Amino acid sequence: MSRRAGRCDWPPRRREARGQVLLVGAIVLAFIVLALVPVFNGVFAPDSAGSNEPPEVGEGPATLRAEQQSAARELAVRIGHGDTHASPAPVVDELSSALANYTRVSAESAAEQRGWFVETRLNTSSPGTVNGTRVVQREQARLVLPNGDARTWQMFPPGQRTELGWFVLRLDTSNLSDEDPLVVEVGNAPTDAMTVEIEKQENSRGVELSVGGAFETTDEPVVCDATNGQVVLDLYRGRSADRDCAFPALRGVEGPVDIEVQNPPGTPDERAVGVYDLVVRDGSKITADVDSCTDASATPTEPCTTPVLWQLSLETTVDGGRATYTTAQNVSVYGGGER
Known part of the structure; x- marks a missing residue:
């Protein structure tokens, strides 16, 4: 009224x-x-x-x-x-x-x-x-080389590099080792590189991250708490999704970069379990083992690619x-x- x-x-x-x-x-x-x-x-x-x-x-x-x-x-x-x-x-x-x-x-x-x-x-x-490419593993599974069990996955073949703009990783903490870490390495050798080591915190449900690099490192492991046995890490910006922990960010490495994921030694059943989502600028340089997410051969438990807008x-x-x-x-x- x-x-x-x-x-x-x-x-x-x-x-x-x-x-x-x-x-x-x-x-x-x-x-x-x-x-x-x-x-x-x-x-x-x-x-x-x-x-x-x-x-x-x-x-x-x-x-x-x-x-x-x-x-x-x-x-x-x-x-x-x-x-x-x-x-x-x-x-x-x-x-x-x-x-x-x-x-x-x-x-x-x-x-x-x-x-x-x-x-x-x-x-x-x-x-x-400018178009970019999203690389995503949509359902929780072992983090291994697509279509194989090799514990080290070089996302780009030797000599192939691109810009990194997003990297979020969700891990099941019950499948992490407290002795042998999952390792993510991003570098533009021979200039800079950053290595993130992730392992289960001993006697705890959280994880510990140790970051090494040419220009920024962690003096002590950073502890990130888990929720319902899961921890979500924004590796690109250097923090957990709930912001309860912070660590040196992968975006500190100037691109173009190589990206490599190394699972702990042992059998495939002992490898880390989770999902991940990352975005790179030039998806044509990704290893040929990664299918388009819309291909009939693509499975949600293996990484696949889908286009995004980079700029x-x-x-x-x-x-x-x-x-x-x-x-x-x-x-x-x-x-x-x-x-």
Whole structure:
């Protein structure tokens, strides 16, 4: 009920009702995006916005533009780590649709409230749109070489390297040794390398991580607690998923890099058990033993590949009523984008 000068004005005028619907829609979408922030904000800090903004536009539109670019990154990860695809085209189409829906509601709400309009679009024809490759083992199993039992898996053949932008590993602690660690090594020899050794904490349900490298190491093992016998480690950013522990991050090694996983010695039944999810820029360099996730030969207990978007090319239009500005920007989703 709205009261003005002692009279009842119901139902509200159409413009007010529309503004309320748009505002509610914007709030709902904001909560969806904000729900991703605890997981992704280490990678998706917004780029600096406003330094190249025309002075007539003002701070408000520049801030919204930065928020929309940040939302585009978060949507790209949410879509890229959802369904698997045979080619990048469905990923691009899904992100374009999601971004259009998000920017339409948020931009119309801002236009209703503040008098200016900001809209961000994905430019799929721009060379700034760069594809990447996600390598994922979707169901818990022994971490061994695809289609084999070798305990050391070189993800890339000798001489083949690429950029690393994501590496999350979930381990079953009951299948880890407290003497012989699982080893993950990322390096760009002969310059830099980092080695992460993971083993079960003796007399505990957690794990211990020891990191060695040319420029950053751990003086003492870092203890990461497990939940229900599982521990989730973000090796790329150097922390557990629940942030109860932190350690030197693999992103400290400048790419392009080699990636190698070494299981403890012993029989295949004694190897570490878990799932993992990583993203590299050039998936064509991955060993040929890894199938596409959509191939009939792919199994969820072995790693497979699926396309993601490594870098986005965005176009943002700002309409302040008196003037309209369109700017283009390449925004990295993983890693540091182009080096």
